[in-house]
């Protein structure tokens with residue numbers, strides 16, 4: 001690979017293999033078709049998955065772009081049934097309070113057609129939980145704070161890539177956001193510069209798995225072409 005210095009910094013010549021226009025079109029259609037089959041799933045099978053698969057999915061998420069390339073994320077992979085039980089218990093406690101007291105009438109109304117409630121059995125049934133933490137700042141070797149940039153955006157992109165890698169592998173997930181989420185920092189013993197961002201159960205769908213009959217907006221609804 002060719003390399004050189006620009007303004008004193010190392011650069012590499014980037015020349016990925018080029019594809020034909022026809023190949024690019026076909027690949028884009030195939031990927032859309034694969035991704036359009038994705039559904040948020042709440043009925044999980046307890047069928048195990050190889051940790052290698054989960055590691056590959058997380059590695060893929062770690063390819064995301066981030067502000068100043070700080071990669072301000074930690075992906076906690078949880079397989080231990082005891083930890084999963086603790087997470088379920090704590091999440092259900094918060095969710096019960098949310099559904100019964102904290103969420104507005106409008107919010108509850110907006111969720112009705114999705115059939116959600118405070119109970120989260122999938123947090124124990126799914127073979128893996130991936131708990132994503134954002135690093136609000138970094139700590140250097142001397143314990144000094146170092147800034148991170150566009151942390152929300154960076155994490156959103158990384159989680160998007162994580163979800164697409166899960167779909168690509170043939171598995172299912174749910175973007176679960178129990179609220180508030182600080183119990184995750186305690187259970188997983190995370191340092192103070194990390195804040196919980198998203199909790200994703202990952203697995204196979206249950207043999208009987210129902211998803212709401214909802215529809216995606218079409219091209220015209222989501223696009224303006226200039």
Ligand code: IYR
Nearest residue numbers: 111116117118176177178179
């Ligand atoms: N966090 C709750 C509520 C919830 C909120 C939204 I916005 C959803 O799209 C779905 C659920 C829960 O996980 O049940």
